[in-house]
Amino acid sequence: MSDVREVRVAGIDCGTNSIRLMVATVGERGMRVEVPRIMRVVRLGQDVDKTHRFADDALERTYRAIDEFADVLREHPVDALRFVATSATRDAQNREEFEDEVEKRLGVRPDVIPGTEEARLSFLGATSVLHTQFGDQLPPAPYTVIDLGGGSTEMVIGGDGTDVSVDQVAAAFSMNIGSVRMSERHLLSDPPTRNEIDQAVADINEHIDEAFEKVPAWRTGTLIGVSGTVTTMTGIALGLREYDRDAVDGAVIGFADACSTCEKVLTMTRAERREYPVIHPGRIDVIGGGALVWNCVLNRIGDAVRDHTRRVLNSYVTSEHGLLDGIVLDLGRRTLAAR
Template identity: 65%
Template sequence: MSKESVTVAGIDCGTNSIRLKIARVDADGMHEVVPRILRVIRLGQDVDKTHRFADEALERAYVAAREFAGVIAEHPIDGLRFVATSATRDAENREEFEDEIERILGVRPEVIPGTEEADLSFLGATSVVNRDDLPAPYLVVDLGGGSTELVIGGDGVSAPTTQVQGAFSMNIGSVRMTERHLTNDPPTQTQIDEAVADVDEHIDEAFRTVDAGKARTIIGVSGTVTTMTALAMGLKEYDHTVVDGHRLSLEDAYAVDDKFLRMTRVERREYKTIHPGRIDVVGGGAVVWSRVLARVSEAAKADHGEAIDSFVASEHGLLDGIVLDYGRRLLAQ
């Protein structure tokens, strides 16, 4: 006899942060048991250059994993899924990481390809979409530390929140752009120009797979997007309940992205809205985000004569997709 609901834990281990959520999944969707816990571990430290995990980065990941193991032990669950993304895909010594995580948590990390990461991000982001307020197709942009996923889906008629029409994972993100280009503090104009050119080259490649011009709504997920949105809103401290679902004009997004890109790290520290673990890389994320927004808006205008002038920030993305997808699979067994 199949269960009516399952309680699952999901872990999203990215290039800059690792996150845990425990939720009950049933036919109606996902219901939080333990809200998201986030720790900035910078697992992808120098991976873009060395293609290896640094010892200190691994230790930060293990500390967080042990903390998460303690949280999970306090809650009866039907299963745990640990997903690792961009940095782990690129690290030549990832087996060492996988072995230790399995020892700590009892499950081996799933190192998923960028396309699956994109699909799960789309599932998580669109699972809470109000179809009446946000017209499909949706373009979900998941801007991480090491990679950025573009996913378009929803035909506006049948199952618009689950139907993926195109997905691509770009090997660029806030940490990669910072380590690769924005090495001065603040970055020089030459470094900014080189970062923009790098991002545009990756977007060109992505657009050959993802028909971004068909999008009617842009949904931005990830710490970079929500942080920059909070800054544009003038929040003194980060409040996810206010940021989640907020619609921001592209004009306001460009202004705040450029402002914080050109700041020194000391100046950024004055803003309590920015997580301390993002202070040094938020500029790299701002470059990626502003270029994606501009290019998608231009593509939409070329496709149907009307540029997109705003986006929706979402607290729901890859982690939600991991939990929801895993829970549904357990229910189907």
């Protein structure tokens, strides 16, 4: 009989654009996925930047996905479930209605986490698989993880391995910029005008300036990008005919290729984006805003590293493992510790 201690847990990541579920067994030997990630684009954050309220149709789309997740969880009972809500829910004045309905349908109340906690969990998820992705040839620390969501973008840097362990957060900041927020706030034309793009860039750079006051991004040894925007940009940069999770996860993309891809996607019409199967249909109208944020972040971090250290940082690592993995791994570890 095995004496290995483990628990089965589930995590739900409810973001501004999508909602995701994962069920996994977490034990002393790590995490083993039991039910692969299920993702539904629900656009919960539709117009929240403007109205500060959830739209009725956005709530209905989200509830349908939650009911689907409830069916999956009935088939795969878990020891613990955590429902994490992020940027859109933080901003919505009618969030209590949403929280009550989620509790009624799932039996757990949403945990509306601050941006710093979102950053910590994203960092945990992204760095937990580096040995799987790279083996013993780990990329250089410190690791900076960028989680580019629909409503917010988290920037978090870990330790250098000397003063602070490489898998521990040294500094983090959450910026109120993302694919949905920038698209709804600035990129209103199809395709966006140069004036709209310039206004969005100014907005994004103000937030990056604020983040740099808290996060020493110039220390970055390896940049890791997570979220649907980043993985989509990577898929396009790789020339994939359709989205391939295995090809994208762990892919190293040069800044030059990434920025040209971002510029191309940003200036496409929505009809042109529909010709790219790599782009999820639910991202067609907001991926331009995400591409612009990613382009700005890459350029600003690359410049910061060069200006402060004279080193050249000209590529990033793509990760399919971010906030959701962090939610599940953290919940599993805490559940085990409580037993």
